[in-house]
Amino acid sequence: MPEYHTSPGTRDILAPDSTRWRALVDVFARVVERAGFGQIIPPMFEDLGVFLRLGEATDIVTKEMYDFEDKGGRRVALRPEMTAGVVRAFVQHRPLLPWKAWYAGPNFRYEKAQQGRYRQFDQVGVEVLGVDDPNLDAEVIALAWEFYGQLGLRQVRLVMNSLGEPEDRARYVDALRDYFTRNEDALTPESRQTLLRNPLRVLDSKREHDAAVVAGAPVIADFYSESAAAHFATVLAGLDRLGIPYEVRPSLVRGLDYYRKTTFEFVGAALEASQNAVGGGGRYDGLAEDLGGPATPGIGFALGVDRTLLECDAEGVFDAPSRNVSVFVVDVTGGQEALSITHDLRGAAISCDRAYEGRSMKSQMKAADRSGAGYALIIGGDELANGTVTLRPLAGQAGDDRTQISIPRTDLIPTLKRVLPS
RNA sequence: GUGGCCGUAGCUCAAUUGGUAGAGCGACAGGUUGUGGUCCUGUAGGUCGCGGGUUCGAUUCCCGUCGGUCACCCCA
Numbered sequence: 001m002p003e004y005h006t007s008p009g010t011r012d013i014l015a016p017d018s019t020r021w022r023a024l025v026d027v028f029a030r031v032v033e034r035a036g037f038g039q040i041i042p043p044m045f046e047d048l049g050v051f052l053r054l055g056e057a058t059d060i061v062t063k064e065m066y067d068f069e070d071k072g073g074r075r076v077a078l079r080p081e082m083t084a085g086v087v088r089a090f091v092q093h094r095p096l097l098p099w100k101a102w103y104a105g106p107n108f109r110y111e112k113a114q115q116g117r118y119r120q121f122d123q124v125g126v127e128v129l130g131v132d133d134p135n136l137d138a139e140v141i142a143l144a145w146e147f148y149g150q151l152g153l154r155q156v157r158l159v160m161n162s163l164g165e166p167e168d169r170a171r172y173v174d175a176l177r178d179y180f181t182r183n184e185d186a187l188t189p190e191s192r193q194t195l196l197r198n199p200l201r202v203l204d205s206k207r208e209h210d211a212a213v214v215a216g217a218p219v220i221a222d223f224y225s226e227s228a229a230a231h232f233a234t235v236l237a238g239l240d241r242l243g244i245p246y247e248v249r250p251s252l253v254r255g256l257d258y259y260r261k262t263t264f265e266f267v268g269a270a271l272e273a274s275q276n277a278v279g280g281g282g283r284y285d286g287l288a289e290d291l292g293g294p295a296t297p298g299i300g301f302a303l304g305v306d307r308t309l310l311e312c313d314a315e316g317v318f319d320a321p322s323r324n325v326s327v328f329v330v331d332v333t334g335g336q337e338a339l340s341i342t343h344d345l346r347g348a349a350i351s352c353d354r355a356y357e358g359r360s361m362k363s364q365m366k367a368a369d370r371s372g373a374g375y376a377l378i379i380g381g382d383e384l385a386n387g388t389v390t391l392r393p394l395a396g397q398a399g400d401d402r403t404q405i406s407i408p409r410t411d412l413i414p415t416l417k418r419v420l421p422s
Numbered sequence: 423g424u425g426g427c428c429g430u431a432g433c434u435c436a437a438u439u440g441g442u443a444g445a446g447c448g449a450c451a452g453g454u455u456g457u458g459g460u461c462c463u464g465u466a467g468g469u470c471g472c473g474g475g476u477u478c479g480a481u482u483c484c485c486g487u488c489g490g491u492c493a494c495c496c497c498a
Contacts, residue, residue, distance in 0.1 A: 005489080008488090008489070059497085064497095081497095081498085107498085111497080112423075112496095113490085114493090122498090125498095194495090201496090204496090254497085255496070255497055255498095278498070305498085307498055330456095360455095361456050361457055362451095362452090362456090362457070363458095365457050366458055370458085376458075378456080380457095383456095390457090392457070392458090395459055404457085
């Protein structure tokens with residue numbers, strides 16, 4: 001047993017998983033950069049106050065934050081999500097509107113880990129500041145939808161809701177509090193606790209016992225102002241126009257307090273676990289102002305990289321791309337030839353690897369096979385004397401022709417350039 | 423944070439009704455001395471998660487602890 005291992009809720013991601021991971025981020029970047037988004041790389045920790053804006057009733061803030069005092073006496077916290085930091089960056093730099101930013105990176109929450117839920121977890125996402133247009137809501141959702149499609153996912157479902165304007169939401173929360181208080185006896189003790197902190201979240205209860213009461217609760221749609229109703233209707237019409245299927249679920253309330261108007265969630269149909277929300281987002285029109293900036297509308301989403309990959313596994317799509325070297329150098333003359341040949345090939349942009357420690361040819365050939373390389377480049381005593389190398393096709397090459405050929409050392413790179421798939 | 427289940431070689435798992443453990447895969451080395459992927463043989467690799475208790479003796483029983491997993495909570 002090793003003395004040290006990863007902390008709870010953290011893990012190492014090795015190749016080939018890391019290759020797949022990066023490929024997923026590449027797909028995301030391609031999709032959103034096509035839509036005019038530029039990447040932002042914000043710091044992983046910020047002044048604690050930035051994150052307190054997420055809401056005093058949320059567990060993310062009250063229980064799960066990695067906050068600490070640094071050596072200079074500053075109260076800082078590892079970011080528990082991306083939106084607050086990105087909006088802080090907006091307020092700090094005041095880029096031209098509309099500002100479209102995308103990101104990828106880890107967030108930190110002190111939670112008990114389970115599958116699809118980690119203390120350090122990665123998200124990819126976008127934020128757009130400065131546009132109130134409901135068409136943007138549809139566009140942003142469509143980008144996430146396109147991303148899932150590019151990965152090959154077909155069973156992700158989109159769930160839509162609107163929380164209305166802040167005043168609508170406030171009146172709704174009051175009505176909800178009244179309703180649940182009247183029916184308190186029928187609620188589980190846990191939900192009664194939640195009711196005191198945040199009545200909205202009672203709607204999220206997964207306990208069977210609460211189901212009946214929750215089903216009879218007031219519906220947010222009845223509290224929409226005219227403008228909020230119109231905004232939401234236009235968003236849904238936009239989705240219809242783009243052919244993106246969705247389900248409106250009035251009980252969808254997301255965990256962060258800053259959401260208003262449009263909210264949405266992507267649910268992985270293939271995931272059995274309760275951690276089946278693979279992504280989510282919404283509008284946060286008041287957040288920039290809360291962080292000391294001008295009143296600026298905003299919308300964005302965050303998608304969990306782990307959960308998305310789990311969904312890919314469940315649907316059997318987006319396999320790890322193989323990143324093999326093209327050539328494997330087998331040198332049975334001591335290894336000096338392999339040293340210079342691999343150096344030369346890499347200089348000519350031909351990927352290659354080799355075996356070390358003067359192993360037997362058999363052993364080196366095994367290593368060549370395992371490397372996935374298309375060709376073994378063999379240097380023995382004869383080749384060394386002749387100034388040649390032997391090129392042997394390995395498994396995985398087109399056709400069954402495994403005839404090996406002898407090439408003058410001087411022709412090696414041109415020959416490989418001709419033979420290798422580019 | 424609360425509760426259920428689990429923790430044996432790098433990986434997937436056996437076994438021991440308490441007498442210090444095996445297999446498959448993988449790794450490494452051979453199979454008449456320059457050729458892999460199949461096959462055969464062999465070798466290495468485990469303080470049976472960690473600590474304490476009961477016992478002549480514990481990997482096996484008990485307690486604690488750490489880690490994993492599932493549900494709740496929360497959320498991506």
